[in-house]
Amino acid sequence: MPVYLLRRILSALLTLLIISLIIFLILALAPGDPMSEFANNPAISEEVRENIRRTLGLDQPIPVRYVKWLWALLQGDLGYSFTSRSPVIGLILQRLPVTLSVVGTAYLISVLLALPLGIISAIKRYSLWDQGLTTVAFFGISLPPFFTGLLLIIIFSVQLDWLPFIYDSTLTVTNWSSFVEQVKQSIMPIAVLVAFQTAVLMRYMRSSVVEELPQNYVRTAYAKGLTTAAVIGRHVLRNALIPVITLVALDIPAVFTGALITEQVFRVPGIGALLIDSILRNDTPVVMAITFIYAILVVLFNLVADLLYAFLDPRVQLS
C-alpha cells in the first residue's frame, strides 16, 4: 500500500508538470492581449505599450516565462494578475467563500436529493413515479443553465419581484433578516445548479441500483425473509453506491472552481465568474492559476476515489 501510494503520487506530480506545460503553452500562444482595449487608441504610443508589456513580464520569451512561473509556483506564488496588478492567490481566496457557499450548497442538495430519488426510481421502475422523475431529470439535463437562469429571473425577479437577481457579496449575515436576504439571493443560482446536477446524479444512482436488483444475492436476501427496506439498505446500497461515490469524488474539484455560466448570469462573484472574466480580459496569470488548481484537484480526487474504492470494495486490491 505505501509503495502503491508513492508510485501514484510520483506519477501524479509528473502528470501535473505536463499539464502545467500544456496550459502554459496554450495560453501563451493563443491570440489575445491584455491591452486589447488600447488597440486603435491614438493616445497610446508604441513606447507606452512596450513599457506596459515589460511591467507585465510579457517581453520575455515563452520558455523563460514558463520557468519563472514554475519556480514561483514551487514557492507557493501564483503570480500577479495583469488587470488588477494584485496577487492572484488573493483574488482566488476572495472568491472561495462565495463559491463554496453557493456551488457547494447546490452540490450537497443535489446529492441529498439525487440518492433517494434515484433509489425510488430504480425500485419502482416504470411506475408513474419513475416516469415523472425521469421526465424532470430529462428537463434538468437538457435545459442549459443560462436558459433556466434567465427563466427564473424573468419569473421571480421581473414578473413577481420576489427575489433579487444581482448577488450582493457585501451582505454579511448578522441577524434573521440578513439571513433571509442571503437565502433569497442564493435561491435562484442554487436552484439552477441543483436542477442540472440532481438529474445527472439521479440517473446514475438509478442505473446503479437497477444493475444490482436482479443479482442472486438480492434474491437470497428476499428469500431469507428480509423486508425491502433491509434488502435495499443493507445489501443493495452497499454495492450500488460504490460507482456513485467515485462519481461524487470526481465532481468535488468542480465545486471549487465554481459554476461558470450560472455565476455569470446571477452575478455571483465566485471562482467560475473570475475565470470567465479573466479569459475575456486575457488575464493569463489568473486563468493559468485557476486551471492549474483545477488540475491539481482532479488528480488529487482521482487518487482519493481510487483509495476509497479499495476501502469500500474489498475485492479491489491496490498494488
Next chain:
Amino acid sequence: MKSNVIKQIKPFVGSVLALIVASALVGCDSQPSADLSSSPDSTPAAAENTDELKLLYWQAPTILNPHLSTGTKDVEASRITLEPLASYDANDNMVMFLAAEEPTLANGGLSEDGTRVTWTLKSDIKWSDGTPFTADDVVFTYEFLTNPDVGAASAKAYEAIASVTATDDTTVEVIFKEPNPTWYLVFTGTEGMVLPKHIYQDYNGANVREAPANLMPVGTGPYRVTEFKPGDVIVFEANPNFRNADSVGFSRVELKGGGDATSAARAVLQTGDADFGYNLQVEASVLETLTGTGQVVATPGSDMERILLNQTNPNPDSGERSVLGNPHPFLTDPVVRQAMNLALDRDTIATQLYGPTGEATANVVVNPKQYVSTNTSYEYAPEKAIALLEDAGWVDSNGDGTRDKDGVELELVFQTSVNPLRQKTQEVVKQSLEDIGMAVELKSIDASIYFSGDPANPDALERFNADIQMYTTGNTDPDPMDYLQTFTCGDIPQSDNNWVGYNSARYCNSDYDAMWQELQAELDPQKRVELAIAMNDMLVEEAVVMPLVHRATTVGVNDRLQGLNPTPWDLNTWNIAEWSKE
C-alpha cells in the same frame, strides 16, 4: 403498457411546456411586466433608499489606479475617488477640479511662446486620509507617470513635458519641450487624475503592483473606498475630507460588477434594482422593450465607425501583401472610391442598426463640436455611382457579373471584427456594393485577434490583409491632433516598422502631412480649428477613409437619479459629487 405510460406523462410534459412557453412569452412582452414592477406598492429596494447609490457595471473594475489600468471600466471607478486638475464639459468649457482657475494668456497662466503653463491650485483640499493636497502631489504624479518601470497607460501625453515644478504649495509650473498647443491635455480629464505622493512615493517603480492604494485608493474626490473586491464590488462612503462634503448626495455608493449588458439594462431600465448602468451595449430593438424605471442616455463621443480602403495590394499572388511598394489594383483609383462612397447607405445603417446609439456622418472628426466640418455631406446615390464607374470604363466586359477594366475585376474582401452589429452592417454594405457591380466577400475575425496589435498575426487589423475593413476609433481628448496624425505617411504600419502604426489604410499624401506639421506647431486656437477642418475635408474628399456612423456611448439612468451630466471628454462619474436621488 407503453401507451399507458405515454398517456400518463403527456399531460405533465404538456403543462411544463406550456408553463415555459407562457413565461417566455410574458418575458418578451415588456408591457405587462412594466406595469407590475413599477406599481407603487412594489417599489424595488434600490430606489427606496435615497441615501444609497447603486451603480451596475457589467464590465467589472479590477483596479482603482487609472494609470495602471487597461480598460475604461477601471478608470470610471477610479474617477469617483480621484480627480484631475480640470476637465472639459460637453460644450468644451473647462471645469475646475483641483485647479483654482483656468490658465490663460490674460492671467499669466500661459506663456506667449506656448512652452509654459502655470496652474494655480485650490488651497483647502485634503486627501481622504486627511493629509493636505499640495503642488508636490502634482509633480509626483508626473514623475510616476513618466517612469518607464511603472508602465503607465496614460504616459503619452506627458512625453511632451520637459519639467514640472512646484513653485509653492498651490502653484505648479509645467514646461514643455516644444511650444505645445495642446497644453491642456496633461493633468486634465481622463488621463490627468492626480495621485497622492505620500501614498505612492515608495512604489514609484517596478514594485508599483504591490502598492495597496491600487486597490484601496486615497483620493480627493467626493467618495472614498471602504471595500473593494476586484472584479466584483466596490463600496464607497462619503469622504468627510471632501471640500464640499456637505453637498454630497449619498452616504453610501455601491458599484457592482459582472454579468452581461442585457441584464444590466434590465436592472436599471425595467426593475429598478440599480440606479445607473454603464455601457449598455445592447441592440437597439432590445433596449426599446426594457422600460419602466429608467431611461437610456446616449452621449455622442468622438468615436466613429468607418470603412477603410486599402491603398496597397492585399492579394498574396501580387507579391508581399499590403506593403507600400505594391499599390492596390483599383482602390487607388479615385473614381472607384467615390463610387463606393456614393453607394453606402449610411442612413439605413444608422437608423436601422444603431438606433439611438449612432448617427450617420460624413466627417472623420466628429467631436469637439467646433472642429466638426460643415463643408461636407454624404449622399446615397447608387445610380450616380454606376454612372461614375461606367464613364471611367469600369464595365462588365466578360459577363461574370462584376465590373472590370483592363483585366482587373472589382472584387473585394471586406473584413471586420466578430460583433453582431458589424456583421449586419457588413451585409448592408455588401448588398450596396453588389448593386453597383462589385463582388464582395465578407470576413469576420475574432476581436481578440483583430484588435490584438500582434505583428505576427496576419489577421491583425494593422496587417490589413483585405481590401476594405471596418472598425471604430476617434480622438479621446478635446483636440483631434493625435487622431489626425493617424492618417499621415509616418503612421503607416509596414513590415520594416514591425507593423506598428494607426494608418492601416496606408493613406499617404504629402499635402496632408504638411498640414499636420503645421497643426502641430500652431498655437492660435482659431487657426487650429481651421486647419483641422481642412484636413478633415481633405480626408473626406479623398474617400480613403469612409465615415459611416458617429457612435454614442449609452448608459442607463434610473428616473429618480438626478445630476448626471455626461461629457465626451471625461468619464460618466466625473461629476458624481452632484448626483442625488429624489
